[in-house]
Amino acid sequence: MSVSPRLPQRQRSGCVYSSIHGFNQDEIKEKLQAFHGGSIDLLKQDSGIAVLTINNPSRMNAFSGSMMIDLEERVSQLENWPEGKGLIVQGAAETFCSGSDLNAVRAISNQQDGMKMCMFMQNALTRLLRLPLISVALVEGRALGGGAELTTACDFRLMAAGSVIQFVHKHMGLVPGWGGAARLVHLVGSQNALKLLGGAVKVDPELGVNIGLVDGVLEGHQKAEGAAPLLQQAENWLSRYTKGPAPVIQAVKKVVLSGRELPLSEALRTEKDIFGTVWGAPANLEALASKSKHK
Numbered sequence: 195m196s197v198s199p200r201l202p203q204r205q206r207s208g209c210v211y212s213s214i215h216g217f218n219q220d221e222i223k224e225k226l227q228a229f230h231g232g233s234i235d236l237l238k239q240d241s242g243i244a245v246l247t248i249n250n251p252s253r254m255n256a257f258s259g260s261m262m263i264d265l266e267e268r269v270s271q272l273e274n275w276p277e278g279k280g281l282i283v284q285g286a287a288e289t290f291c292s293g294s295d296l297n298a299v300r301a302i303s304n305q306q307d308g309m310k311m312c313m314f315m316q317n318a319l320t321r322l323l324r325l326p327l328i329s330v331a332l333v334e335g336r337a338l339g340g341g342a343e344l345t346t347a348c349d350f351r352l353m354a355a356g357s358v359i360q361f362v363h364k365h366m367g368l369v370p371g372w373g374g375a376a377r378l379v380h381l382v383g384s385q386n387a388l389k390l391l392g393g394a395v396k397v398d399p400e401l402g403v404n405i406g407l408v409d410g411v412l413e414g415h416q417k418a419e420g421a422a423p424l425l426q427q428a429e430n431w432l433s434r435y436t437k438g439p440a441p442v443i444q445a446v447k448k449v450v451l452s453g454r455e456l457p458l459s460e461a462l463r464t465e466k467d468i469f470g471t472v473w474g475a476p477a478n479l480e481a482l483a484s485k486s487k488h489k
């Protein structure tokens with residue numbers, strides 16, 4: 195999907211890096227493929243809400259190399275989903291994601307491979323954030339390192355009671371490299387981002403809400419007798435924003451995206467173009483014919 199007609203070429207494809215940056219996707223894919231295990235599973239539902247599951251429970255849902263490739267492929271599938279409106283990103287087996295698979299990290303710890311992996315994941319997560327779907331990370335258990343970065347590649351974050359988001363990079367002698375620092379600054383401001391990264395702070399739901407990282411707290415079964423399953427709670431939470439026809443919901447996401455990423459004049463022109471796709475379109479004409487009141 196092209197984000198908008200006015201984004202620069204490399205943003206139009208959703209990617210940050212291409213061959214002009216010396217990035218060769220096929221080359222790094224071949225390398226990543228050697229580190230297998232786990233999967234990224236995609237379930238597209240009739241409701242227009244898809245569920246993306248990080249699935250590598252024996253390693254606390256750490257990202258193997260093949261899972262990085264899976265992620266990129268799932269994002270491509272979501273970019274080509276005309277009926278899509280929303281996306282929930284969750285981890286399997288009651289935990290979110292413990293970041294990069296440390297076995298793969300050790301094997302590609304040289305400078306060159308590290309840069310390539312970094313560019314690959316930045317591209318994939320930037321495209322995830324730029325999907326014309328309203329996305330939410332459902333954090334249950336731990337979101338560590340790259341897992342914490344992944345949560346920032348969604349529009350919203352929901353945390354189950356007792357969960358933790360932690361940018362542990364400093365403890366690994368690293369900084370975020372999957373775009374998580376840049377996105378974190380946008381979400382919580384540079385002061386809070388500096389505290390979270392500099393202190394490798396454990397963000398619980400209360401702190402997350404206070405600093406604006408987290409948009410809602412869900413009750414786990416353990417806490418609230420009879421509480422709905424977390425995925426159901428997340429779907430209910432998201433459905434208030436995805437109610438309506440897909441072209442309208444996608445247009446909502448696109449105008450916000452252009453406002454977030456583009457300088458004002460460009461964002462305004464892009465908004466005009468996106469407006470043009472919904473003006474006089476079926477949902478608009480239907481609403482006009484029904485003389486709906488907004489009481």
Ligand SMILES: CCCC(=O)SCCNC(=O)CCNC(=O)[C@H](O)C(C)(C)COP(=O)(O)OP(=O)(O)OC[C@H]1O[C@@H](n2cnc3c(N)ncnc32)[C@H](O)[C@@H]1OP(=O)(O)O
Nearest residue numbers: 252253254256292293294295296297338339340366371372
């Ligand atoms: C730019 C990206 C930067 C990054 O993401 S760097 C990676 C950052 N993440 C980490 O350092 C996480 C390291 N892991 C941990 O701290 C702990 O395993 C963790 C997640 C708190 C869970 O602790 P526990 O509940 O005590 O469970 P455990 O340690 O026995 O783990 C269960 C099995 O999962 C494995 N595991 C967890 N995180 C992993 C990872 N990132 N890569 C590879 N394997 C990982 C862990 O080795 C263990 O496996 P095994 O049972 O010993 O075979």
